[in-house]
Amino acid sequence: MALIADGLPEDVAKLKEIIKEAGTNFIDDVLIITGGLPFKFAKKVTPDEEKAVDEWTDRILATVK
Numbered sequence: 001m002a003l004i005a006d007g008l009p010e011d012v013a014k015l016k017e018i019i020k021e022a023g024t025n026f027i028d029d030v031l032i033i034t035g036g037l038p039f040k041f042a043k044k045v046t047p048d049e050e051k052a053v054d055e056w057t058d059r060i061l062a063t064v065k
Contacts, residue, residue: 002060004031004053027063031056 001024005012012032019026031053 001025002027002029004033004056006033027060029056029059029063 001019003012003016003019003026005015007015009032012030016026016028016030033049033053
């Protein structure tokens with residue numbers, strides 16, 4: 001499982017632990033964004049935010065190949 005989360009880092013860390021404890025195959029590289037989901041469909045996505053999502057996606061895909 002790969003995770004994009006919208007929230008505080010400490011809350012995302014708690015969520016990661018819950019997912020791992022449930023036995024889910026989990027990729028530790030979590031992308032934390034702000035501003036609501038679905039992130040890619042928002043009208044106010046900045047070029048830097050889009051680049052961060054694209055780079056994260058590339059890293060995730062590289063780990064599952």
